[in-house]
Structure formats: structure tokens, C-alpha cells
Amino acid sequence: MHNVAITGTGVFTPDQVITNDELVVAFNAYADQWNAENAMAIESGEAEAKAHSSTDFIVAASGIERRYVLDKEGVLDPKRMFPRLAPRDDEAPGYMAEIGVDAANKALAQAGVAAEDIDLVICAASNMERAYPAIGVEIQELLGAGGFAFDMNVACSSATFGIQTAADMIRSGSIRRALVINPEICSAHLEWRDRDCHFIFGDVATAAVLERDDDLSGDRFSILSTRCATQFSNNIRNNNGYLRRTQDRMEDRRDMQFMQNGRKVFKEVLPLVSQHIAEHMDDTGITAGDLKRLWLHQANKTMNDYIGKKVLGRNPEAGEQPNILQDYANTSSAGSMIAFSKYSDDLADGDKGIICSFGAGYSVGSVIVERRA
Ligand code: COA
Numbered sequence: 120m121h122n123v124a125i126t127g128t129g130v131f132t133p134d135q136v137i138t139n140d141e142l143v144v145a146f147n148a149y150a151d152q153w154n155a156e157n158a159m160a161i162e163s164g165e166a167e168a169k170a171h172s173s174t175d176f177i178v179a180a181s182g183i184e185r186r187y188v189l190d191k192e193g194v195l196d197p198k199r200m201f202p203r204l205a206p207r208d209d210e211a212p213g214y215m216a217e218i219g220v221d222a223a224n225k226a227l228a229q230a231g232v233a234a235e236d237i238d239l240v241i242c243a244a245s246n247m248e249r250a251y252p253a254i255g256v257e258i259q260e261l262l263g264a265g266g267f268a269f270d271m272n273v274a275c276s277s278a279t280f281g282i283q284t285a286a287d288m289i290r291s292g293s294i295r296r297a298l299v300i301n302p303e304i305c306s307a308h309l310e311w312r313d314r315d316c317h318f319i320f321g322d323v324a325t326a327a328v329l330e331r332d333d334d335l336s337g338d339r340f341s342i343l344s345t346r347c348a349t350q351f352s353n354n355i356r357n358n359n360g361y362l363r364r365t366q367d368r369m370e371d372r373r374d375m376q377f378m379q380n381g382r383k384v385f386k387e388v389l390p391l392v393s394q395h396i397a398e399h400m401d402d403t404g405i406t407a408g409d410l411k412r413l414w415l416h417q418a419n420k421t422m423n424d425y426i427g428k429k430v431l432g433r434n435p436e437a438g439e440q441p442n443i444l445q446d447y448a449n450t451s452s453a454g455s456m457i458a459f460s461k462y463s464d465d466l467a468d469g470d471k472g473i474i475c476s477f478g479a480g481y482s483v484g485s486v487i488v489e490r491r492a
Contacts, residue, residue, distance in 0.1 A: 123286045124339040125488065126150065128460035129225025131218045131302075131324040132447075135191040139174040139184055146172045146317055149195035159454055170314060177318040182400075186321030186448035188306045189214065200311040204304075215248050216257040219302040222326035223262055226298065230328035232339070236292035237328075238266035243281030244301050245274040245451040245479070248309045258300060266294060269356065272400070274355065275416055275478020276347070277301060277452035278325065279336040282474075282486050283345035285329045300326040303455040308357060310376040319418075320377070321448035325456035340463065340488040343471070344403045347377030347484045348395055352387065354380040355479035367388035388477055389422060395483045396475055400430075400491025405471060407431045412463065412472035415446035432471075438462070452476060465488040 150169035175181055188194055193203035202215060203427035207223065212220070219242060227234060240262070242255035247270055273280040278301045285297035305320030332341050359375040400406065413430060415423045420442060427435040438489035441462035443454065455476045466472065470490045477483040 120290050121292060122332035123289045123329055124335055124491070125227070125282075125342065126327040126330050126335065126337070126339045127226040127230025129222040129227075129229065129326045130457055131221040133187040133189050133218075133322050134470065135188050136185050136190055137188055137194060137232075139177050141195060142318060143174050143177070145195040145197055146314065147201070149200055149312060150314075152197055164269045171240075172314045172317065180419075181318065181386045182442065182445055183318055183448045184445045188322050189304060190227055190306070194306060194311055201303065202306045204307060212261055213248055213254060213257060214242065215242065215254045215302040216261055216306075218324035218403035219254070219326065220259045220261045221302040222302070222324040223258065223298050223300050226326040226328045230330070232296060232328055232330070234262040234264045237262070237264040237296050237298050239285060239288060239297040240264050240266075241281045241285055241297065241299045242268070242270045242302065243273070243277035243299055243452060244270075244303055245272060245277055246304070246305050247272065248304070248307075254302070255391045257299070262298075264298065273349075273452075273482045273484070274419070274452045274480060275454070275481065276476045276484045278456050279345070279474060279476045279484025280482070281441050282327065282329065282342070282348050283484060284285035286342050286345050288408065289329060289331050295331050296467070297329045298326055300324065301456060303453045305377075305449070305451055308377050310373060313373075315381065316356055316377060316379065319449050321450050321451040323447055323453045323457060325453040325460060327344050327456060328455070338492050339490055343487040343489055344399065345486050346395070346399045347482070347483070349480045349482045350391065352481045354383045354387065355481075378469075378478075385419070385422060387424055390483060391481060392426055392475065392477045392483050396426070396430050396473060396485055399485045399487065400473075405487060409471050410473065411439070411466055411470040412473060413440040414455045414459040414462070414474045415440060416441060416476040417447065417458065417477065418449045418478070420444060426475075451478065463490070468492040
């Protein structure tokens with residue numbers, strides 16, 4: 120068995136930002152327009168008027184203040200409320216490949232690894248822009264990476280499940296180096312016309328280089344242990360696929376986008392994640408006092424505060440559990456990796472931390488790391 124380390128990470132951040140205020144203005148304009156168009160049905164009780172959204176609610180319920188997106192104009196057009204991502208020619212790089220390659224090149228540069236020395240590329244994300252060929256294989260080709268590639272989807276837990284998958288192959292000796300890439304174009308599977316969730320997601324891509332850690336000497340995070348768990352739930356669901364229940368009108372296809380029962384998710388996922396981390400730490404011989412940092416999935420600030428408190432047995436100090444969701448919103452599997460990439464440099468040799476992601480499935484994955492500097 121070989122040891123494994125994360126030797127580089129990279130983040131692609133789109134250059135377009137939507138603030139809560141901009142989002143709410145667009146949503147409310149859409150709601151007013153819809154209410155006007157459906158005034159008679161609303162008056163007769165056949166339809167329910169759409170209520171306004173509010174910035175205060177969004178911040179209080181989630182901690183989200185803004186989000187990055189690939190296309191702001193389409194999302195904020197009250198007559199459209201959906202990004203304009205034109206289908207590309209088959210010969211041109213896809214959207215996921217393009218942003219995944221950007222993040223991957225940053226991770227390779229930090230690791231000091233050449234693309235051709237990569238043996239495995241995993242594109243791990245919550246939604247693929249096509250069925251096949253795998254986005255991972257396209258990224259492999261664009262990077263000039265060696266070996267093989269594939270896609271995997273465990274929704275918001277895709278990054279940690281991808282890390283465990285790659286780490287297991289490095290441990291066993293079947294590969295030496297891997298890239299785990301998480302291009303998350305959440306704006307394309309969010310229903311921006313649904314007040315309950317229109318504020319939740321943003322776009323981003325993250326990447327991590329994993330290497331055999333038997334003879335490395337530079338800055339890195341040795342992976343001490345990985346663990347994944349799943350438990351079926353319908354409370355976060357997206358039915359998009361080849362079984363279309365209704366084909367014709369966008370309005371009839373609500374289930375082809377992200378749907379959730381947020382309250383239930385909140386209640387059910389918290390104990391699942393807290394227990395998962397506690398057991399993983401216990402089995403690895405790590406105590407709360409050993410942990411210098413928690414890089415948690417970024418869905419909801421209250422949720423993260425709760426998990427941090429449960430894991431550490433006290434309120435986390437500033438910086439111990441960095442949140443990035445105020446700037447990026449929920450970026451599905453990429454959230455914990457953005458936090459890890461941006462808030463890990465200051466750790467000293469021997470400092471330990473946990474990357475943890477969780478979400479649809481339900482699924483939860485944790486990676487316990489130790490800084491070597
Ligand atoms: N603006 C103003 N009011 C809104 C609103 C908006 N955008 N969206 C919902 N509301 C209203 C609701 O209609 C509800 O009104 P009511 O009390 O009159 O029925 C009230 O605000 C509370 O809504 P609720 O959905 O119960 O809010 P919440 O406190 O549960 O917060 C979430 C919603 C989604 C932020 C929260 O449940 C959550 O984060 N859950 C976990 C989600 C998660 O981690 N998902 C994983 C995704 S990968």
C-alpha cells in the first residue's frame with residue numbers, strides 16, 4: 120500500500136457575479152409579470168400568486184450574499200431566468216471541459232506536475248452536460264494527460280468520493296498520479312423562477328492533484344484516511360435524463376431541475392454528517408483537539424456552524440471552519456474544495472484537518488489530511 124498526498128489545487132472562478140439584490144430585483148420582476156399574465160386564474164383561485172423574494176430572507180436562511188455564474192444576463196432577464204449557454208460545435212471544448220481545464224492547470228502548476236505525468240483524470244460533478252463521451256476523457260485530451268479518465272456523479276459529494284476513488288488506485292499501485300476535477304455549472308440545473316431555491320447555487324470549477332506520497336518532500340497534504348457513505352433519500356432530486364415525464368413546455372418540467380425539501384434535508388443531513396465525521400475521526404485515532412481546520416461542504420451557514428460545533432465540541436474560532444458560500448453560494452461538490460484551496464496555506468507541518476462534503480443521495484464523504492511543509 121502506498122501513501123497518498125494532495126500536492127496541488129486550483130479554482131476557476133467565473134468573472135460574472137450576481138448579488139442578492141440583483142437576483143431579487145429580477146425574480147420580483149418575473150413574479151409581477153407572471154401574476155399580471157395570470158391575474159384571472161389567480162382571482163378565481165385556480166392559480167396562486169407568486170410572492171416576492173427578499174435579500175434579507177436569503178442572507179438569514181443561507182448566509183449567501185452573491186454567486187458567480189457563467190452567464191448573468193440570461194439569468195437576470197425576467198422573461199428568461201436561465202443562463203444563455205449556447206450549444207457548442209462537437210469539435211469545440213465543452214463548457215465543463217473548458218472550466219475544468221482552467222482549474223486543472225492551476226492545480227498542476229501548484230503541484231509542479233506535468234499533465235503528461237497524470238495517469239487518471241476523474242471529472243466528478245453533480246450534473247454532466249452530455250451523456251458521453253465522458254467529460255473526463257475530453258479534459259484528459261485537452262490537458263495532454265496520460266492514462267485514462269472517466270466521469271462520476273455523487274451530487275454534492277462528488278469531490279470527496281472522487282478523491283477516495285483516486286486515492287484507492289494510488290494506494291493499490293495501479294496509478295501514480297491523478298487529477299480530480301469538479302466543474303459545477305449549477306446555474307444550468309437551478310430553477311431560477313422558484314423562490315424557495317433561486318438563491319442557492321453558483322458556478323465554479325475546482326481541481327486537485329493526488330500523488331503517491333512515498334518519496335515526496337515538498338509542501339503537500341498527506342491523506343491520512345478517506346471515508347464515503349450513502350443512504351437513499353428523495354429529498355434532493357433532479358429527474359433530468361432520458362425518462363422525460365413531460366416534454367413540451369418548460370413550465371411542466373419543474374422536476375428536470377434541482378428540487379429539494381430544504382427543511383427535511385436540514386434536519387436529516389446534520390446528524391448523518393456529524394456522526395459520519397465523529398466515527399471517521401474515532402476510527403483514525405483523531406480527536407477534536409488534533410484538528411486545526413474543517414473545510415465543509417458549502418450549502419448553508421447555519422448547517423456548517425452546527426456541524427463545526429458538533430465536531431469540535433465548541434464554537435469554531437474564526438478561521439477554523441472557513442466559509443466561502445457568502446461569495447460563491449452553494450457550488451455543489453466544489454464548495455469544500457474551494458474552501459480547502461483558499462484556506463489551507465497557513466497550516467504548519469503536522470497540522471491536521473478534514474475536508475467533508477455532503478448532499479443528494481444522501482451522500483457524505485470525508486478526507487482527513489495532514490500538512491507536510
Ligand atoms: N424570499 C422570501 N421568503 C422566502 C423565500 C425567499 N426567497 N423562499 C422561501 N421563503 C419563505 C417560505 O415560503 C416560508 O414561508 P412560510 O413560513 O410562510 O411558509 C419561509 O420563507 C421559510 O421557508 P423555508 O423554506 O422553510 O426556509 P428555511 O429556513 O428552511 O431555509 C433553506 C431554506 C433551503 C435555505 C434551508 O432549508 C436549507 O439550507 N436547507 C438545507 C439545504 C441543503 O443543504 N441542501 C443541499 C443542497 S445540495
